[in-house]
Amino acid sequence: MRAGHVCSVLASLVLLWLGIASAQEASSWKSLSGKAPAIVAKGGFSGLFPDSSEDAYRFVQYASLPDTILYCDVRLTKDELGICLPDIKMDNCTNIAYIYAQGQKSYLVNGVPTSGWFSVDYNITELGQVTLVRSISSRTPSLIQIPIQYLLLKTCSPNSNLLEFGLMFRTKLVFRFLDESTLEPSMNKTYGSVLKNLTFVKTFASGILVPKSYIWPTSSDNYLQPYTSVVDDAHKAGLEIYAADFANDFMLSYNHSYDPLAEYLSFIDNGVFSVDGVLSDFPVTPSEAIGCFANLNKSNTDHGKPLIISHNGASGDYPGCTDLSYQKAVDDGADVIDCPVQLTKDGVLVCMSSVNLMDDTTVARSQFASQTAVIKDIQSVPGVFTFNLTWDDIVKNLRPKISTPFTTYRLDRNPRYRNAGNFMRLSDFLDFTKDKDLSGIVISIEHAAFVAEELGFDMVETVIKALGDAGYNNQTAQKVMIQSTNSSVLEKFKQQTKYDLVYMINEEVRDAAPSSLTDIKKFASAVSVDTGSVFPESHHFTMYKTNLVQTLQNAGLSVYVYTLMNEFVSQAYDFFSDATVQINWYVTAAGVDGLITEFPATARRYKLNNCMNMGNSTPVFMDPARAGDLMQTIMTKTAQPPALAPMPLLTDSDVAEPPLPPARSNSSTSPTHSGATRMHAHTTHILVLVILACDASHVRRSNWTPHQSSTNQIFFTTCSRLGSECI
Numbered sequence: 001m002r003a004g005h006v007c008s009v010l011a012s013l014v015l016l017w018l019g020i021a022s023a024q025e026a027s028s029w030k031s032l033s034g035k036a037p038a039i040v041a042k043g044g045f046s047g048l049f050p051d052s053s054e055d056a057y058r059f060v061q062y063a064s065l066p067d068t069i070l071y072c073d074v075r076l077t078k079d080e081l082g083i084c085l086p087d088i089k090m091d092n093c094t095n096i097a098y099i100y101a102q103g104q105k106s107y108l109v110n111g112v113p114t115s116g117w118f119s120v121d122y123n124i125t126e127l128g129q130v131t132l133v134r135s136i137s138s139r140t141p142s143l144i145q146i147p148i149q150y151l152l153l154k155t156c157s158p159n160s161n162l163l164e165f166g167l168m169f170r171t172k173l174v175f176r177f178l179d180e181s182t183l184e185p186s187m188n189k190t191y192g193s194v195l196k197n198l199t200f201v202k203t204f205a206s207g208i209l210v211p212k213s214y215i216w217p218t219s220s221d222n223y224l225q226p227y228t229s230v231v232d233d234a235h236k237a238g239l240e241i242y243a244a245d246f247a248n249d250f251m252l253s254y255n256h257s258y259d260p261l262a263e264y265l266s267f268i269d270n271g272v273f274s275v276d277g278v279l280s281d282f283p284v285t286p287s288e289a290i291g292c293f294a295n296l297n298k299s300n301t302d303h304g305k306p307l308i309i310s311h312n313g314a315s316g317d318y319p320g321c322t323d324l325s326y327q328k329a330v331d332d333g334a335d336v337i338d339c340p341v342q343l344t345k346d347g348v349l350v351c352m353s354s355v356n357l358m359d360d361t362t363v364a365r366s367q368f369a370s371q372t373a374v375i376k377d378i379q380s381v382p383g384v385f386t387f388n389l390t391w392d393d394i395v396k397n398l399r400p401k402i403s404t405p406f407t408t409y410r411l412d413r414n415p416r417y418r419n420a421g422n423f424m425r426l427s428d429f430l431d432f433t434k435d436k437d438l439s440g441i442v443i444s445i446e447h448a449a450f451v452a453e454e455l456g457f458d459m460v461e462t463v464i465k466a467l468g469d470a471g472y473n474n475q476t477a478q479k480v481m482i483q484s485t486n487s488s489v490l491e492k493f494k495q496q497t498k499y500d501l502v503y504m505i506n507e508e509v510r511d512a513a514p515s516s517l518t519d520i521k522k523f524a525s526a527v528s529v530d531t532g533s534v535f536p537e538s539h540h541f542t543m544y545k546t547n548l549v550q551t552l553q554n555a556g557l558s559v560y561v562y563t564l565m566n567e568f569v570s571q572a573y574d575f576f577s578d579a580t581v582q583i584n585w586y587v588t589a590a591g592v593d594g595l596i597t598e599f600p601a602t603a604r605r606y607k608l609n610n611c612m613n614m615g616n617s618t619p620v621f622m623d624p625a626r627a628g629d630l631m632q633t634i635m636t637k638t639a640q641p642p643a644l645a646p647m648p649l650l651t652d653s654d655v656a657e658p659p660l661p662p663a664r665s666n667s668s669t670s671p672t673h674s675g676a677t678r679m680h681a682h683t684t685h686i687l688v689l690v691i692l693a694c695d696a697s698h699v700r701r702s703n704w705t706p707h708q709s710s711t712n713q714i715f716f717t718t719c720s721r722l723g724s725e726c727i
């Protein structure tokens, strides 16, 4: 039997290396050949489309380096045709169990009795009824269903056998390692012991494919351990080494801060070694790593656009508004760091992301937990508020608590540092920022009216005084930005200071009416807008791009977008679970002037990348698609696009507020001078040209489906480790 022959020859090898592209020049890469690492798209762009579907394979060319290799796990059908399927058990990756409900069989797979649905039991006609589904889906289960495709059949005629197919091209044999404790059936040794003699592996293969944990192991609590010598060992044995198991929508080691690009870079650009290739579900991200983000000049710390503005410091890595998160934000290259001020019972201004201590401290476990109450002017749910505790109460009894916006997905942040760091008063914050390389600071003020009326405190005066005391009125190195969602606060600052005033729109709006612009311009030079006001989303797909950014910029206002986070669940599918793609959309497609982020390191690295301002030669994976395209592509195959609730227009009545009430009596603290002497000529650059250029370039990409897949491919195929298939 022809198929059996192929399998016995190839055993558990991964093979078939077609037309290797070697466009990259040998360079500083620390790979075996000195060439850039290869990208192998596992089952195509399987992070988005069902693994091994034609759509997954075709999509690769729209979001990956041109010489990306396509990976196919070949399985044989009853009529001895090869098809690509990610799992030997078809019930794991298709709906076959529903189509052929009686079709379950048992086979010895690598000596292990396994029951399920197997392709060898069905001919190609029968499999035509079966649909591939996304087997990995952390968010919406089985969102996308696509019929099984026969990519190989289209490429090679059914009469040519696999080996001939391989020999038509330059062929490389790559030996695939599974888990170290698993038994490799043809050698009857564990993969771990095979790994000990790579000289032996070199006698029959030119490369190895290993789980990424072989190279960067993680501890049981998911922190990275020092890298192993595997890459070095392989290279010394003359073997190429490929790392497997990369996906963006999985839990990464905490050391990578949910930033998949950072993970790839640790395999290819760590100063010590580079693997020779990566096997990925999301080829867009290794493409960025190899094409634009390796070997960056990290000493460049210019504070140009887009401005990187922290949100509670580097609150993705450490508890927000602590010394640790602020230090990290500075180290990570934020241009501006922020202090959201809250007031304590004894009149101390503290940096705290929320006025409710339940959100970002351990108050729930303290003696103050009993003070939980509802304050309707602040929020409708019970809380323990900063103004009910003194500064002493807080520092002596509470610990900071790291923000965990995605606990329902079990995507916790840096658990080893869950309660680390120290609280900061505004004065501590200003002491800290004064001598740092920052272009500015943001102070956010909310609930000023409540504080004045109920607590008798004038937050505006107090902040002005604190800034004056810290010398911020006598310097020009850092600009002071005051942000509020309440125009009355900004109006009052406008009367008394020359600070840059930032109006935060705290609802999603599709555009701003001219009357609202006139109002905003009276007191603000910049506006912070929600991500959803730029690219509205439905069911995690972007639907379109609003005009809001352009409207505001045309009115002479800078636009900052909030809040960017690395966790893939915070992002639309259009961004491929990659925070860098998201940033790129907001910067190049929307043209925002600043990014408000909990992960400044990701934004800083974006600013350093080598593929900015490339115009028409911008690589395809750095060229944002048009908002709404992905949703339309996918939904037209299955269902009607989801409807989007109409978004409101920002009007002057949203912006206008009554003036801040005076602080109730008790204003013994009234500061004397409000002499902000610094002037800021605030210029706003309008990015119309950039936006137009991007829109024009999208035209060629908007209808991606009908294209042929590129010819420059390599198919790895495993002979599926199915003993029974090889008989």
Ligand SMILES: *[C@@H]1O[C@H](CO)[C@@H](O)[C@H](O)[C@H]1NC(C)=O
Binding pocket: 087, 089, 092, 135
């Ligand atoms: C396939 O399904 C089995 C159970 O049916 C499960 O144990 C296994 O982990 C699945 N494999 C994959 C790759 O999803």
Ligand SMILES: *[C@@H]1O[C@H](CO)[C@@H](O)[C@H](O)[C@H]1NC(C)=O
Binding pocket: 079, 123, 124, 125, 126
């Ligand atoms: C596939 O199997 C079905 C049912 O056993 C049979 O009717 C059909 O002729 C087969 N098709 C091919 C192409 O072998």
Ligand SMILES: *[C@@H]1O[C@H](CO)[C@@H](O)[C@H](O)[C@H]1NC(C)=O
Binding pocket: 188
């Ligand atoms: C595999 O090796 C073990 C001992 O290492 C031996 O007991 C077993 O019989 C071997 N199995 C086969 C199929 O050769």
Ligand SMILES: *[C@@H]1O[C@H](CO)[C@@H](O)[C@H](O)[C@H]1NC(C)=O
Binding pocket: 197, 199, 200, 203
């Ligand atoms: C490793 O493999 C080579 C080549 O097969 C063999 O000569 C050598 O003895 C092996 N070394 C060990 C330690 O088993």
Ligand SMILES: *[C@@H]1O[C@H](CO)[C@@H](O)[C@H](O)[C@H]1NC(C)=O
Binding pocket: 223, 224, 225, 226, 227, 255, 416
């Ligand atoms: C990963 O993070 C932990 C905790 O911060 C640290 O101890 C460890 O050294 C880091 N691992 C690497 C490889 O940098």
Ligand SMILES: *[C@@H]1O[C@H](CO)[C@@H](O)[C@H](O)[C@H]1NC(C)=O
Binding pocket: 297, 298, 299, 300, 301
């Ligand atoms: C890196 O950037 C800095 C600051 O822009 C510049 O002075 C330096 O020459 C650059 N280094 C290299 C190697 O390009």
Ligand SMILES: *[C@@H]1O[C@H](CO)[C@@H](O)[C@H](O)[C@H]1NC(C)=O
Binding pocket: 371, 372, 373, 385, 387, 388, 454, 455
């Ligand atoms: C918290 O402070 C507010 C404002 O002073 C006050 O009305 C409320 O009673 C206080 N709550 C507790 C539990 O002390």
Ligand SMILES: *[C@@H]1O[C@H](CO)[C@@H](O)[C@H](O)[C@H]1NC(C)=O
Binding pocket: 468, 469, 470, 471, 472, 473, 474
């Ligand atoms: C700021 O400058 C003014 C006069 O120029 C001076 O009186 C004041 O002491 C300075 N304040 C600080 C904090 O340096």
Ligand SMILES: *[C@@H]1O[C@H](CO)[C@@H](O)[C@H](O)[C@H]1NC(C)=O
Binding pocket: 449, 486, 487, 488, 489, 657, 658, 659, 660, 661
């Ligand atoms: C804004 O401040 C004014 C007082 O200046 C207050 O009356 C109003 O309720 C505040 N608006 C919001 C939305 O908190």
Ligand SMILES: *[C@@H]1O[C@H](CO)[C@@H](O)[C@H](O)[C@H]1NC(C)=O
Binding pocket: 345, 346, 347, 455, 456, 457, 666, 668, 669
């Ligand atoms: C009000 O004034 C009293 C007496 O001066 C002072 O002890 C108290 O801290 C003040 N309260 C506020 C909120 O300023």
